[in-house]
Amino acid sequence: MAKLFFGExxxxxxxxxxxxxxxxEARAVYEAGGEISVVLAEGEVAxxxxxxxxxxxxxxxxxxxxQWFLYADLRRSVRLPDQPDVxxxxxxxxxxxxxASYRFELMSDGRLFLTQVAEYDYPDATRYHESTSWETLTTHGFAPEGTSSVTTARRLADGTKEMSRTDFRNGDFSTHWEPVPAWGEWASITRRDRSRPA
Structure with missing residues (x-):
């Protein structure tokens, strides 16, 4: 049975x-606005x-x-634009x-919004790869007003990278909103498939 573990x-x-x-200890840090990590594992973790x-x-x-790793840095305080609560x-x-990596940012209304999804494809699926060893990296960017983008980076045989980007408007991102999770309520924000009900 999968269990939760906590740390930095x-x-x-x-x-x-x-x-x-x-x-x-982890709950006290989280509720005080400190940085906390949560992982879900089938067995014990090192x-x-x-x-x-x-x-x-x-x-x-x-x-x-x-199975998944969640990192929260939710100080719920005023920060510089390039340092949002995440x-x-x-x-x-x-x-x-x-x-895949999901990034949620705290919006002015006090809710979290999924602003970025990065999906990794590796040369083969028979062993572990560092995330920097991707063969194709597809990054989806989203904004609450309905604009979005898809950026695809591919590593070519000669060692160079091929990049492409497509922008979109008028998207429906209603499934991208999340309340700031109360302690222990991780099921919704850790959905890999955002179309699945929370």
């Missing part, structure tokens, strides 16, 4: 949770804390992949490679 950050490459927390296991070796002591959600394949 999930290391995608070596598959461990840094500075693990109890649920009570963890690292400099005060607990300082000899942790990421290469040897990392663990198994997780919730990031990464989804992983069987090997732990990032399959």
């Amino acid at each position: 950050w999930w290391n995608e490459e070596h598959k461990f949770l840094s500075v693990p927390m109890t649920e009570e 963890t690292y804390h400099p005060d607990v296991n300082p000899d942790f070796d990421a290469e040897d002591d990392g663990g198994d992949p997780v 919730v990031l959600v990464d989804f992983f394949d069987f090997w732990g490679s990032v399959d």
